[in-house]
Amino acid sequence: MSELPVVQFRSVTKAYASRALSHVGAKGLITSFPTYLRQGRSAKFVALRDVSFDIARGERFAVIGVNGAGKSTTLALIARVMRPTSGTIETRGHVCPLLELGAGFHPDLSGRENVTLNGVLLGMTKREVRAKTASILDFAGLGTFIDEPLRTYSAGMSARLGFAVAVHLDPDILLVDEILAVGDASFQKKCLDRINEFHKRGVTFVMVSHDSNMVRTTCDRAVLLNGGSVHMCDRADRVVDEYHRLLEQPRVAPAPTVEQKPSEGKACLTQS
Amino acid sequence: MIARSLEYRRDLIAALLIKELRARYKRTVLGYAWSLLNPLAMAAIYFVLVNRIFAVQIKNYPLVLVAGLFPWQWVANSVTSSTMVFIANAGLIRRTSFPRAALLVSATLNDLVHYLASVPVIIGFMLWFGIYPDARWIIFVPLLIVVQWAVIMGIAFIISSCNVFFRDLERITTIGVTLWFYMTPIIYTRDMLSGRHDYLLIVNPVAGVLLGWRSLFMGESIDLMLVLCSAVWGAVLLSVGYAFYRRVQWRFAELV
Numbered sequence: 001m002s003e004l005p006v007v008q009f010r011s012v013t014k015a016y017a018s019r020a021l022s023h024v025g026a027k028g029l030i031t032s033f034p035t036y037l038r039q040g041r042s043a044k045f046v047a048l049r050d051v052s053f054d055i056a057r058g059e060r061f062a063v064i065g066v067n068g069a070g071k072s073t074t075l076a077l078i079a080r081v082m083r084p085t086s087g088t089i090e091t092r093g094h095v096c097p098l099l100e101l102g103a104g105f106h107p108d109l110s111g112r113e114n115v116t117l118n119g120v121l122l123g124m125t126k127r128e129v130r131a132k133t134a135s136i137l138d139f140a141g142l143g144t145f146i147d148e149p150l151r152t153y154s155a156g157m158s159a160r161l162g163f164a165v166a167v168h169l170d171p172d173i174l175l176v177d178e179i180l181a182v183g184d185a186s187f188q189k190k191c192l193d194r195i196n197e198f199h200k201r202g203v204t205f206v207m208v209s210h211d212s213n214m215v216r217t218t219c220d221r222a223v224l225l226n227g228g229s230v231h232m233c234d235r236a237d238r239v240v241d242e243y244h245r246l247l248e249q250p251r252v253a254p255a256p257t258v259e260q261k262p263s264e265g266k267a268c269l270t271q272s
Numbered sequence: 273m274i275a276r277s278l279e280y281r282r283d284l285i286a287a288l289l290i291k292e293l294r295a296r297y298k299r300t301v302l303g304y305a306w307s308l309l310n311p312l313a314m315a316a317i318y319f320v321l322v323n324r325i326f327a328v329q330i331k332n333y334p335l336v337l338v339a340g341l342f343p344w345q346w347v348a349n350s351v352t353s354s355t356m357v358f359i360a361n362a363g364l365i366r367r368t369s370f371p372r373a374a375l376l377v378s379a380t381l382n383d384l385v386h387y388l389a390s391v392p393v394i395i396g397f398m399l400w401f402g403i404y405p406d407a408r409w410i411i412f413v414p415l416l417i418v419v420q421w422a423v424i425m426g427i428a429f430i431i432s433s434c435n436v437f438f439r440d441l442e443r444i445t446t447i448g449v450t451l452w453f454y455m456t457p458i459i460y461t462r463d464m465l466s467g468r469h470d471y472l473l474i475v476n477p478v479a480g481v482l483l484g485w486r487s488l489f490m491g492e493s494i495d496l497m498l499v500l501c502s503a504v505w506g507a508v509l510l511s512v513g514y515a516f517y518r519r520v521q522w523r524f525a526e527l528v
Contacts, residue, residue: 016526081369081525097367104364106291108298113291120287121370125280177367 004092005054006173006204007061007078012051012087014073015044047073049228050087055173055221057092058202060195062215062236064243065225071208074225075175078206093172093204096122098162107151111142111161114150118165132168139190140164160187167194174198176207192218212240284370288378293385307386308393311341318459330461332490335397339489340458340482342394343416346387347424347478348449350380354428355435355442362528372521373514376428380421394489403491412494416484419503423477426509429517436527437520456482473498477505 079097119129222239297303315337473479480498
């Protein structure tokens with residue numbers, strides 16, 4: 001642990017501007033425009049509040065918490081698709097996000113065509129994808145379905161394909177958002193084997209999951225987010241225990257706060 | 273590193289372009305023919321309306337129409353579809369950090385491919401009216417493509433980025449494109465502006481380039497000043513549009 005952490009959150013706060021203007025409609029726009037100009041820009045939904053934690057090289061790290069606790073925002077910040085409102089995030093190495101089911105896949109293209117598209121979207125050149133295609137297809141194990149359009153696939157099959165591409169990206173840090181839940185038992189085992197193999201090679205693995213058993217058995221450490229703040233960051237099994245304790249207490253995890261509600265109350269929550 | 277980065281950008285645009293090309297008409301019976309039938313149907317409608325009902329006589333009017341409508345389709349399709357480019361790819365933008373501009377480049381190139389695929393139809397009309405492609409094509413086809421693409425990309429950068437923040441822009445664009453269509457000499461000729469409205473050709477970024485295409489297809493001399501005017505518009509719009517996109521693109525992931 002003397003090495004520098006590969007992911008470092010320092011007092012990270014992420015606030016989303018609530019899109020008040022687009023929710024009020026034309027009538028509201030006229031009546032509330034002066035208010036909007038005065039206050040609208042400060043109407044914020046705070047997804048993460050003063051979050052700090054480190055992830056060390058080679059760690060298998062889980063982010064857990066109830067819906068809306070800020071898990072997906074955390075992953076998006078690590079992947080650098082968003083910038084924090086305040087605080088700093090440092091990452092060392094090639095971060096590779098595993099796409100949400102179906103995102104980046106086109107339903108009318110075949111599995112094989114989607115592998116190329118997905119690989120390129122995730123940062124490989126065509127040449128690099130081509131060199132790995134055989135291995136990717138072998139890992140996905142979809143047989144003759146690989147040349148069928150993706151819309152004929154089950155959710156589990158697209159997940160297999162997505163995971164197969166992601167594990168061939170040579171990431172230093174692999175981000176996985178709730179994706180392993182859909183594969184069947186044998187594919188899950190294959191994924192876990194691959195995660196362990198990555199672990200041996202020193203790849204850092206960050207996952208969001210609701211599957212307590214999976215977190216307990218595959219992860220070294222975990223952070224528990226509650227209402228956008230760090231509730232606990234410790235060994236995975238202890239954090240899972242605390243999560244369950246938290247869930248059993250009624251109303252301990254309140255709905256995320258929206259400071260200054262937009263008039264229709266639709267805060268832009270991150271999906272998780 | 274720079275070589276790999278360039279190779280990557282090329283591959284990204286190509287992969288997205290191939291996806292667009294393969295996916296657009298995949299589940300329709302007539303497929304690619306739709307990209308021809310649309311402007312042809314419009315040409316037929318305007319021909320009947322102007323030539324038969326209004327009885328306005330314009331020389332070689334069917335050729336005038338196709339030589340204007342086909343390149344216009346590229347403008348209209350790209351500008352209209354660019355409003356939705358980032359929103360339609362929300363899942364990708366929220367999860368990955370690839371350069372978002374690639375989505376716009378591939379979308380506009382997709383419409384360019386469809387335009388180029390329709391050029392044989394224009395040539396068919398030319399031959400019907402006894403006009404043949406000439407040596408100028410070697411210079412002017414690439415030149416006009418570059419100029420038109422610069423104008424389209426500049427506008428696409430601006431409206432696609434704005435639409436992420438202000439979704440009403442999509443509807444406004446639909447109306448705007450219709451207005452723009454009638455303000456451009458497509459269903460009428462330049463002469464019909466009768467000199468009094470020539471400023472319209474200068475303030476309209478695509479007028480010069482579209483008149484350039486038409487002159488080229490009709491074997492007439494090309495007004496280079498107007499093409500230059502479009503080129504200046506293209507350079508300005510592209511720089512302003514790209515600068516604007518660069519400033520706001522980091523917020524796309526949280527707004528799409």
